[in-house]
Amino acid sequence: MKVSDRTHGVEYAIRDITTYARKYRATGKDIIYLNIGDPVKFDFKTPDHIKKALIDAVTRDENYYTDSEGLPELREAIVDKESEKGLDVTEEDVIVTNGVSEGLDMTMASIVDPNTEVLMPGPYYPPYASYAKFYGGKPVEFKLHQDGRPDLEDLRSKITHRSRAICIISPNNPTGEVFDRKSLRQLIDIATEHDLYVICDEIYDKIVFDSQFTGIGKVAKDAPVILLNGFSKAYLMTGWRCGYICLNSRSKKLAGLREDIPKLARVRIASNLPVQIAAVQALKGPQSHIPRMVGKLRERRDYVVKRLNGMGIHCKVPHGAFYVFPKIDLGTRWRDDQHFVIDLLNNTGVLTVHGSGFGATYGSGHFRIVYLPPEEMLEEAMDRLERFLHK
Ligand SMILES: Cc1ncc(COP(=O)(O)O)c(C=O)c1O
Incomplete structure (x- = not known):
């Protein structure tokens, strides 16, 4: 067949x-x-208080479909977390997903057309290329310097009229590189200059050793930033599949995505409710x-x-x-x-x-x-x- x-x-x-x-x-x-x-x-x-929140939610029969964009209490808690990291985001700009993986899929589905190019740091986390290709696009790798900073000259040389987005994964998988504030600002400036979306994956934001972590929100201003984050790593909820997309609320250029990403969220009904209830506890409970x-x-x-x-x-x-x-x-x-x-x-x-x-x-x-x-x-x-x- x-x-x-x-x-x-x-x-x-x-x-x-x-x-x-x-x-x-x-x-x-x-x-x-x-x-x-x-x-x-x-x-x-998985910390005990997060497990307990999941078990209690199931026992209370909170086992039904919830809002497609996500549980309101969780969207609120996500706004608190991401605002603290510097992003200008309101609840309407948060969509809860089944892991960052689904958030990435929805994002690529919403911005990639056949033959568009998506810039990503080399080396990159494989689903970035796979989803870009799946939607007919082409992944284009840009170079990093020996010390992990993006090579801006190389990036600029790879921007064409087909480029649609720059991906940032910080800390990065597979290298563990963390982009500093200056590099993030430079990437935002380039994206703004060329009218490109910025897809920024901060799933490892809490797992940083010696350098300072800077959230993209700190330098985003009104750039069209799509932030991806989730609960798998810092909250040890890998098997539960919970993540989210935050759109920079200051960006008017994200108007199209504000319509389209929720459509994709609705067509897949909703993300797992008991897990979302537990995720609220993950963000609000002890962090030790x-x-x-x-x-x-x-x-x-x-x-x-x-x-x-x-x-x-x-x-x-x-x-x-x-x-x-x-x-x-x-x-x-x-x-x-x-x-x-x-x-x-x-x-x-x-x-x-x-x-x-x-x-x-x-x-x-x-x-x-x-x-x-x-x-x-x-x-x-x-x-x-x-x-x-x-x-
Ligand atoms: C950079 C990055 N993004 C996303 C994911 C997947 O996250 P999730 O479990 O939330 O789908 C991973 C998993 O290894 C990752 O390394």
Whole structure:
């Protein structure tokens, strides 16, 4: 039977690689999973007060459809959070989604036409390219400097009459780079000059180590900023699927999206109600798990970076999120980064993700390691990697 051509460009290396893992597991051997950024799979658990809010909501029979744009109390709490970070946003400009993933899908669906170009930092989180392609658009990677700042000259050289949006992911997945205030302002200025949307993903806003996190709202002024954020990472609610879109309320240029994104929200009825009730508690309740998590992650990051550098693998220190993205010296032993990752898996049981899955231009020749696991597991993984490299 005929299938649509649209889906051909859709890829998600982080999960696509598990096909190889399944084959490996079928041989009866265990795997150390360093491929998926899910803290709840390790020793970071959903805080009790958030779990209780979900259970209580279900028990009270709050199990019906809610407003398509989201539960009013949650939209209010989101306004409080994002205003504090500097964004000018009112409740009407908040749409609750089933994870940032759905928010990104709705955003790309609303702005991408066939052949339009979407600029994204290289390397980028794969769904940015997949959704842009799915809607007929073309992802265009722009370069970052060695210190993680965007290369503005490169970005400018890639803007054409087909460009529609610039994506910012800060802290970034897979590099953990955090854009400083000046870089964010420069990106906003370029977007304003060329009439481009700014899609800004701040899902790791609370997971920052040594540098200062600046929200896009601090520099957005009246630029057409679409902010994406959610509860998966900082509130440890990955499996519950809750996120949101905030449109910059100061931007008149977002008038079209104010009509169109709610249409997409209505056609999929609503996002999960009991989870939204729990998300209110996540934002309003105790926050003490966050500094504890960030403290543990800092130690794990330092450990992994030290071990990698000790093996002679060049690895920049990530300033946020929970990934490292080292370069591989492929030599003659491996054809490319995917071959390296599969060979590493087959010889050691350590599952990582090939860098080219995060963009061919700037991701190739790297691999991504998730450093969420406890140190004993990371130590075992690093020992296996070291033996593999020295074989
Ligand atoms: C940058 C970025 N955005 C979005 C997501 C997905 O978020 P959600 O679980 O809210 O769909 C991830 C998950 O790894 C991510 O790294």
